[in-house]
Amino acid sequence: MGSFNFFTKTSSLALTLTLSFSAIADRFSDVEITQLKLSSSSYMLTGSGGNIGVSAGKDGILIIDNQFAPLSDKIIAALSAIQPGLPKYVVNTHYHGDHTGGNNLFGESAIIFAHHNVLKRLSGDTNYKPGGLPSVTYHEGTSIHLNNDTLHLLHMGPGHTDGDSVILWGDKSVVHMGDLFFKDRYPYIDLKAGGSVLGYRDNVAAMIRKIDSDTQVIPGHGEIATKDDLIRFKHMLDRSINWMKDNISSEMTLAQMKAQGVPESKNENNIDWSWSFISHDKWITTLYEDLK
Numbered sequence: 001m002g003s004f005n006f007f008t009k010t011s012s013l014a015l016t017l018t019l020s021f022s023a024i025a026d027r028f029s030d031v032e033i034t035q036l037k038l039s040s041s042s043y044m045l046t047g048s049g050g051n052i053g054v055s056a057g058k059d060g061i062l063i064i065d066n067q068f069a070p071l072s073d074k075i076i077a078a079l080s081a082i083q084p085g086l087p088k089y090v091v092n093t094h095y096h097g098d099h100t101g102g103n104n105l106f107g108e109s110a111i112i113f114a115h116h117n118v119l120k121r122l123s124g125d126t127n128y129k130p131g132g133l134p135s136v137t138y139h140e141g142t143s144i145h146l147n148n149d150t151l152h153l154l155h156m157g158p159g160h161t162d163g164d165s166v167i168l169w170g171d172k173s174v175v176h177m178g179d180l181f182f183k184d185r186y187p188y189i190d191l192k193a194g195g196s197v198l199g200y201r202d203n204v205a206a207m208i209r210k211i212d213s214d215t216q217v218i219p220g221h222g223e224i225a226t227k228d229d230l231i232r233f234k235h236m237l238d239r240s241i242n243w244m245k246d247n248i249s250s251e252m253t254l255a256q257m258k259a260q261g262v263p264e265s266k267n268e269n270n271i272d273w274s275w276s277f278i279s280h281d282k283w284i285t286t287l288y289e290d291l292k
């Protein structure tokens with residue numbers, strides 16, 4: 001996501017810093033890390049920020065994303081309940097602070113993997129220590145072999161940002177979509193960081209072709225999901241894109257589009273696609289800015 005990327009948005013005023021850090025401490029003090037077992041060696045952890053994927057077994061612990069820095073101790077406690085030891089490997093699905101906030105701490109014990117553009121962006125952010133930066137980077141992807149699984153780290157071009165990875169288990173039992181999937185919500189697409197509305201949709205479509213009906217789908221945000229949930233999300237993207245293209249070719253203004261509203265604002269389960277961070281108007285603005 002990126003809405004709570006406080007690393008990069010805090011003011012230089014000492015007073016503001018003090019206030020915002022105490023607000024952050026309050027915000028995270030009540031967060032609980034919840035564990036969901038997906039297979040004998042894979043788990044999903046939820047707390048605040050992007051969902052965490054876990055591989056644990058004889059070769060040690062690998063985590064995919066690590067939420068916000070103030071949650072690192074709670075995440076370590078949750079991992080210890082699975083098996084002893086700190087993570088040996090960390091994968092960053094993209095650079096946003098709600099997925100990489102624990103890099104400084106986890107980087108002390110782990111090798112961090114990410115797309116090359118994640119390193120490019122985080123290395124320009126003084127909140128990340130050298131040890132908190134990805135040390136193995138790739139452009140198209142790589143594979144990690146551990147715990148009797150092969151994890152494929154796949155980059156499919158611009159989508160949520162310009163440096164997204166999806167992590168697909170070799171047996172297709174699990175996939176972690178990063179922020180290329182918000183379950184039953186409009187996605188945040190970070191156009192300023194090289195994201196792309198059409199690329200986002202195409203990447204989702206590509207992953208639908210790669211997974212099975214019984215693949216357990218970890219979204220960047222939201223509950224554990226299925227291929228059907230991802231297909232429903234892709235149909236919403238298609239309808240939104242087609243509606244926006246038609247409106248642009250008929251020279252509607254952005255204000256007129258907002259007044260009309262997205263044609264199908266709720267999904268087949270009658271759940272509204274809008275949420276606290278991406279309202280209908282914000283979604284329309286994102287579509288318009290990228291497709292106009």
Ligand SMILES: [Zn+2]
Binds near residue numbers: 002160179
């Ligand atoms: Zn994100």
